[in-house]
Amino acid sequence: MTTRLAVRPEPRVRTARHPARAAAPASRGDGNDQETRSRLLTVAERLFAxxxxxxxxxxxxxxxARANVAAINYHFGDKLGLYREVLQSATDAMRATNEAARRAGHGQPPDEKLRRYILIHLQGLLASNYETLHRLIHREMNDPTPVLDAFVEQSVRPRVEYLAGIVAELTGGRPTDQxxxxxxxxxxxxxxxxLPNPIAARLGFHFKPTPSQIEEAARHIAEFSLAGVRAVGSKKSEG
Amino acid sequence: MTTRLAVRPEPRVRTARHPARAAAPASRGDGNDQETRSRLLTVAERLFAxxxxxxxxxxxxxxxARANVAAINYHFGDKLGLYREVLQSATDAMRATNEAARRAGHGQPPDEKLRRYILIHLQGLLASNYETLHRLIHREMNDPTPVLDAFVEQSVRPRVEYLAGIVAELTGGRPTDQxxxxxxxxxxxxxxxxLPNPIAARLGFHFKPTPSQIEEAARHIAEFSLAGVRAVGSKKSEG
DNA sequence: ACACGAGTCAAACAAGTGTTTTATACAAAC
DNA sequence: GTTTGTATAAAACACTTGTTTGACTCGTGT
Structure with a gap:
């Protein structure tokens, strides 16, 4: 019936997620069981992206996922419940990248912090398993669901604030300055x-995300940006 | 039935678009007629975006559009035909912006060409009537349809080539240089x-596209980029 | 032995979907 | 006046959608 993404009372998952007593889950001989659940997640992630x-x-x-039609409703309540779970793993993965970038820059001068931040994020962005997750986020940009709020708070905001701190160090401004x-x-x-996208592909920009190509791109962005930051940072505010 | 976007033989539009003899189109007294067609286009553009x-x-x-369900099939063959027509007007609008930017930079030194290019494109990007069209393109980035090819060739490629020419002038490199x-x-x-997007909104970035704010943003991008171009352009290629 | 519940399955369900059909109104051409 | 072709309308069509149902396994706990 209605398929629009919206908040709605979590549909009752039949029994699987809330076993009555459940110490040892019943396991069948054919090796399925919980496996079906994770197979659904894997397939759904790729297809949703x-x-x-x-x-x-x-x-x-x-x-x-070689499962019955009813499997999604049984394991995740409904289609949206499955989507939520898929997107949560995206949020977790990106938070890990954030923390790695922070650690790599610890104790470094601001320009070196920026270089390492850009490199690590570009590597994360183009790592083949993260790329799927980024496509999911890109779709959220067009059709936001309640899941986007969590992603922004846990993943984007820390990233932006860290970056603002670096730029503020470089320019001597305050991190909230326009x-x-x-x-x-x-x-x-x-x-x-x-990120790979159909427009770049049609233009003939075949960026191969090899380690050395990623490093080169990261170096470009870092030097380009350092010069840019210094240029606009040193100017008096005008108008 | 099948709703995936795909190339398929243009469905026969009943008669309206291909009148047999048709000198003066028949017109009814109630003032509708062709109006229905353009009302459908207006409403569809907004909803698709x-x-x-x-x-x-x-x-x-x-x-x-206060029209009957059959109106779309009558006037555009099918739903995809309507979408095609909506997106074609986006392509046309952007091509006009391209040409305006070219004219504005004619005879100017390269740095001034870049400043004017950025300002005009930013104005076009944020003009309220173009913003709808940009949202449509953003959706094409996720789910390309055959219409995207025409858009890239007529709208993106000329823009990129013009920009590459300016950068080449600034750095002394060749326009196809990596x-x-x-x-x-x-x-x-x-x-x-x-461009307005839900992530920026959730971060509290309320960019108001007033003329003066647009000018300020354009100035930032221009000075930031000019410094960046000069920095990476003056460096010998390494590694 | 028995009951119970986890997990799966085929089938059905209710509500949508894009599209087609049939009919009708009306202005202009003949 | 008749025909022709444009434009609209209500109803039906054929099909897909997410979801639910009820039966059926099969390990486990008692």
């Missing part, structure tokens, strides 16, 4: 440009 | 960041 929530049918996911925030936007947006 | 091709139903469009192309990506991606 490829074609979006609405364009993917539960029948398709179940066929891909001028600083514009620099943050300029830096962040450049990385996104290296 | 808001929620995407698949999420919008023909019944919804027709209700919004280093030049990376600068083009850096410049172009910064403008995109100013």
């Amino acid at each position: 490829d074609r979006g929530f609405k364009d993917v049918t539960v029948r398709e996911i179940c066929r891909g 001028r600083v925030l514009r620099c943050v936007a300029s830096i962040h947006s450049q990385s996104i440009a290296y | 808001d929620r995407g091709f698949k999420d919008v139903t023909v019944r919804e469009i027709c209700r919004g 280093r030049v192309l990376r600068c083009v990506a850096s410049i172009h991606s910064q403008s995109i960041a100013y």
Whole structure:
């Protein structure tokens, strides 16, 4: 029936997720059981990233996971419950990248912090298993669901605040200064440009995300941005 | 039935678009006629931008345009035909912006060409009537349809080539040089960041696209990029 | 032995979907 | 006046959608 993404009372998952006594889960001889659940997650992640929530049918996911049509409702309550769980793993993965970038820059001068931040994030962005997750986020940009709030708070905001801190160090401004925030936007947006997308493909930009190509791109963004930050940071505010 | 976007033989539009003799089209007294067609286009543009091709139903469009369900099939053959026509007008509008930017930079030194290019494109990007069209393109990035090819060739490629020419002038490189192309990506991606999007909204970035705010953002991008281009352009290629 | 519950399955369900059909109104061409 | 072709409308069509049902396994606990 209604398929629009919306908040609604969590549908009762039949019994599987809330076993009555459940010490040792019953296991069948054919090696399935919990496996079905994780197979559904794997297949759904790929399909949702490829074609979006609405364009993917539960029948398709179940066929891909060699499960019955009812499996999704049994294991996740409904289609949206499955989607939520898929997207939560994306949020977790990106939070890990954030923390890695922070550690790598610890104790370094601000320009070196920026270089390492950009490199690590670009590596994370283009790592083949994360790329799927980024496509999911890109879809959330067009059709936000309640899941996006958690992602922004846990993943994007820490990243932006850390970046603002670096830029503030570089320019001597305050992290909430308009001028600083514009620099943050300029830096962040450049990385996104290296994600594979159909327009770049049609233009003939075949960026191969090999380690050395990623390093080269990261170096470009870092030097480009450092010069940019210094240029706009040293100017008196005008107008 | 099948609703996936795909190339398929153009469905026969009943008669309206291919009148047999048709000198003066028959017109009814109630002032409708061709109006219905353009009302459908207007409503469809807004709905497609808001929620995407698949999420919008023909019944919804027709209700919004105060037309019968059969109106879309009558005037455009099918739902995809309507979508095609909506997106074609996006392509045309952007091509006009391209040409305006070219004219504005004619005879100017390269740095001034870049400043004017960025300002005009940012103005086009954020003009309220173009913003709808950009949301449509953003959706095409996730789910490309055959229409995207025409858009890239007529709208994106000329833009990128013009920008590459300016950067090449600034650095003394050739427009197809890897280093030049990376600068083009850096410049172009910064403008995109100013399009309204749900992540920026959740972060509290309330960019008001007033003329003066747009000018200020354009100035930031231009100075940031000019410094960046000069920095990476003056360096010898290494590694 | 028995009951219970986890997990799976085929089938059905209710509500949508894009599209087609049939009919009708009306202005212009003949 | 008749025909022709445009434009609209209500109803039906054929099909897909997410979800639910009820039966059926099969390990486990008692």
